[in-house]
Amino acid sequence: MSVEIASPDAAEAPAADIPESPKRAAVLAAAAEVFLEAGVEAASMDEIARRAKVSKATVYSHFESKQALLKAIVHERCKAMLPPLSSPEFGELPPEEALFAVGRRFLDLMFSKLAMPLYRVVLAEVGRSPELGRAFYENGPGRLAQELADYLRNQDRAGRLRVPEPRLTAEQFIGAVLCQSHLRQLLAVSAAPPGDGERDHQVRAAVRLVLAGTQAS
Amino acid sequence: MSVEIASPDAAEAPAADIPESPKRAAVLAAAAEVFLEAGVEAASMDEIARRAKVSKATVYSHFESKQALLKAIVHERCKAMLPPLSSPEFGELPPEEALFAVGRRFLDLMFSKLAMPLYRVVLAEVGRSPELGRAFYENGPGRLAQELADYLRNQDRAGRLRVPEPRLTAEQFIGAVLCQSHLRQLLAVSAAPPGDGERDHQVRAAVRLVLAGTQAS
């Protein structure tokens, strides 16, 4: 499985063929757990060291600071959002199917164990490290909006839809897919995320809405 | 001006006619500044006391803990979102105008100095105090979605629009109004929030989209 990840783990090591110290890997794994489960402020370097089964000094020998470690984690996980988002060859599908495929994948991603805690961490840290916000946006919602806008532009040129502002329409569609269910999850208004049936329903409704608004005349 | 606030400041004091100690008020004001400007974790009780020009012990004589003080602030500011949201008598307007008025007010609120920092603080604290998430949702986006859903239901009954699922459509509209511009602001992808012209454009586009999708047959 796995669609092959964007890069051979460019967390911090730049080169391609570094043996990848096992302790370093253990630190990264432990840090990902702690940061994403407990949140940035509650995460302590002691806890990370304990879970990685190394000493705190070892952690600092691999990462300059807590912030640096956090950035490595966040950048890596942001790249990991790409495979679950990509709907291969959706560009060939007719609008109704293409929009549904793209919308459903996005919804699933946003409620996933990957994106949800990542989003929280990024929001908490974006004041200190604005780059993290960019990384999340451009590997997630922004990426999707761009791909979808490209698709809509093509459909417009082919005369199948009428989309004078593809990027705006793409973002409207994504907003309509989420409606407020993701917000409710974020704000702990809902206990459980929407199930399969509800997600289908939300996405189908968004597809209908956007198709109604983009009929070629 | 001001449409009269929900309650006579029920921050923590329950009764109606308490003299309202000036030091207590100073603490609340200072805490609001510090929490909302610097963020919850960066805010220290020392800084709050210094800005309120009282001692830290005085702060603790009025509020049991940092969390309690934070909750008082957040609840108060959440209620303060209500007046700027309410579009008086929009229920009497025809769909195009009603949707525009509601959408524009919501967009302005979400980018305001009131809601933006509040949203950040709530997101950061919702793990520890889930009630804060509810408070924000129900005084902001949730409230608007409900009012709009009521309006749409009425329009459907009057035969002017076809809205089989008013709540869903209301949320789709709100999502389309935001498109991704608020997300970009949150994630520090955009430096400046959208200006007046852009906001109008976004809202008008969302109105067109939803009206196209709800034409009575």
Next chain:
DNA sequence: GTCTATATACAGATAGAC
């Protein structure tokens, strides 16, 4: 690189005089 032990700092919260 890796460990144990520790420096350093600052936070939230309180004691006790007035």
Next chain:
DNA sequence: GTCTATCTGTATATAGAC
């Protein structure tokens, strides 16, 4: 209620031996 002074815990980060 209000102050000054302080307790106590815990966090990031480092020194120094191996």
